[in-house]
Amino acid sequence: MNIIGVPRRRVDGRAKVTGQTKFADDLMLPRTVHCKLLRSTVPHARLLSIDASRALAHPGVLLVLTGRDFPIPYGILPVSQDEHALATDRVRFVGDPVAAVVARDELTAFEALDLIEVKYEPLRTFSVPEDSLVHDTPRIHDYGDGGNIHKLVALSFGDVDRALADADRVFDDTFFYQGNTHLPIEQHAAVAALDPDGKLVLWSSTQTPHYVHRALAKALDMAPAHIRVIATPNGGGFGGKSDPFNHEIVVAKAALLLDRPVKICLTREEVFYCHRGRHPVLMQFRTGVKRDGTITGMHVKTLLDGGAYGSYGVASTFYTGALQTVTYHIPAYRFQGCRVFTNKPPCGPKRGHGTPQSRFGQEIQLDKIAESLAIDPAELRLRIVERPETLTANYLHVGTIGLPECIRRVTRAAGWDDTYHKLPFGRGVGLACSSYLSGAGLPIYWNDMPHSGVQLKLDRSGGVTAFCGATEIGQGSDDVLVACVAEVLGIEPIDIRAVTGDTDLTPVDLGSYSSRVTLMMGNAAIQAAERARDLLADAVSKKLGVPQDRLVFAGRRVFDASNPSTGVTFAEAVSLAETAFGTIGATGSYTPPRSAARFKGGGVGPSPTYSYTASIVEVEVDSATGWVHVPRVWIAHDIGRSINPTLVRGQIEGSVYMALGEALMEEQTFRRLPAHLSHALVHKFPSMLEYKSPTTLDMPDVFTELVEHPDPRGPFGAKEVGQGPLLPVMPALANAVYDAVGVRIDEVPITPEKILKALAAKAAGKTPRYGPSQFPEIAWPESLQVPPPWDGGDGRATTDKGKVPRAEGQSKSPEVVPS
């Protein structure tokens, strides 16, 4: 390997440090006009009337759009087509867009927003999930699983009641994970224009140009072939730019009507309203264990506060219950999940998508179990790690598992045996583990087509262009694409140009979500490069009289392995191939293996392979103030193989950073305005000033260990790294707080106030804990019964024979929505 595994400047590094990377708002097209959105000031209301006459008369205003201009709904999931670019008859949260102004400049558009008069008829506001569970009317949406419940899930794998009855101990714990947001430093921006042929072009800071393409075609009722979506490099995504957004559809419509470029750049406040961030989740874990720590069964309940729209929420709901079994062996497993609508910005996928919340609960409960059984928490986890190359109770196929080595490496690095339970009061260490998908096994719209396609163009210059729909959001997907091609063809990264994220120019890649790009695009790139290499090898072999299998591609040369001086330059090799075969191009594609799950709901969770992580967090807790200081974090990640270790480390450290923000300070929360104002439910602090995130001064030293056992399913053996390393940090920190001061904080963020309350409870002889005390009653549907593989199951539900989800054509099943 010459490129793979070698720390290296990323291919787009120079552009980024010279300020030449063109983000969406950096596009300055001649004749551009500017768009601003008028947003609802009430959390839940019927829209009675909109009078835009004064705005239209305002000098410089070119266009005002309202919901009437957008009759067709859209949404990221086929089962949740519940958004309109502008509200048609209802607003559902403060910040929901109701009208758009397009004007000669931003300031004029801002001014005109104030001239639009909107009449609302207020409806009951649903501010917390408990309200939505209890009150069926008014319904926030007229679809879902009844009243204001968006989604109910009930899956049972094996006899959980018996498994819990057979246990030596049953642990029953509730946890709460507060919502928080992505906070990319780049605000969402988009520019729409008609190209010289009159076709629509949208440049946007999106992680998913393919899905934006689909949504535009649907919402604007246009032929997809006449729409081009170009994903500009994202200034951070983290899941927050994965939905098709109202502002994208609005500027597209405006460009069609005006035949001028129309730009929108959201304000930071508006980004808080776009949200699609971490769902607040209340959860209950009932886990049965034997005295040696072996898990006999687990029953998990989750309640998700979905906010005002569906977004990815159905998938998020499934994800809160999907991956528990991938980390540890759980012979019998039941999951019940419920997502409700509330009148707040919609929640969706943030780094880890639905799994960090339940991982938090699971890993704290394991810490409690370990203490109760007097087993070291690291030893307990080593005993119960899921077995490699196996099917879990819920039919997820687990490939290689580097978790035991992650645990050993991280405990050794942190000196765990000398610190756990051995530090003085106020100091502590905590351990937690996790696993995550390397790409969702199923596309959002079910079909059997590739999830990622790569096309290569080679010519006599010796230069190669690699085309792929993958989207560069900072994670380094362009670098992975180029590295894979360069490695196979034996050339240098600088010899290759990456053209990505452009629906006109590049083959479909589903987008930068679910940690799918490295594995899926990487495999497609390798296939394309190998096909190109074969053509070149054929031509060179004939020219040199050397058998093809003796030819080596390396150092920008193609040469005889047994006589390296016999060879040609790479450019000569392409020329020979071009002479022999004509224009040289090659394609590669990747489609994940079929899932073993054949029950409704089995579409969420399958992945070609899973990454594993173990982390130890050290804390110092000031028992007088409750302040938590984190001096050091150790983390070991099962990466399979690093494509570019510099970027892998960056993803891990960035995950630790984001995790610490979630664990200690970040929260997307709401308040009521005073009664003498409107009493409206509003975002508590939609600003970077008050939404606190960690600075350079808050960041601990992070010690990263890479566990590299190449997984045969990954490109050169690589697994994901973008999301998994975030997951163990929050529970490890909570466990460390317990080790330090002996109180359990069973919710995030872990603030000084909560620690002080728990310490006060401890001092008063009460349970030394802060967290939710109960899980509400929910009218669960009867569980789908799916016998696990070891009970003779075949992946089907016994209670639902005949309704096997099929990955053929458009799925009609509303129950199975992967992401």
Added chain:
Amino acid sequence: MAQHTSIALTVNGEPAEVAFAPYKTLLEVLREDLNLCGTKHGCELGECGACAVLLDGQPVLSCLVLGVECDGRTVTTVEGLASDGRLHPLQDTFADLGAAQCGYCTPGFLVTAKALLDEHPHPTRDQIKEALSGNLCRCTGYQQIFEAVEAAVARATTEYQLPTTDSKGTR
């Protein structure tokens, strides 16, 4: 349309004259009137540091400076860091060592770090953290940024004895 005001200033070592609406911030003047889009915006209230530029050599948040305040003054943006066809050592090390992921906060970090090194050629890790504490990055976790600043210091002191170690084929 508001009446334009006009100023003369030095931008990245070159004289510039620019006319703009008087309410505009330096950030807007740079991006919209001087076409220097390397400088970014992130929060509109001086919290994120993405808009940092050097004003007479000192780091300022250009979203909090009015354009009219800059008459006769010297502004350095990310576009002005390279000189004589060579990247500034900080640019090299940021690119090489993973200090730029999405790259959106990077211009602000680079100019702020340059101001630090101009004043303290050999800063400690704590001085680096302090100097960069007004710049938010959501991608990196900062550690590779600290290391890139330290590497730039190291390269600056050895550059005259040794040829720069180019990363493989990517320059």
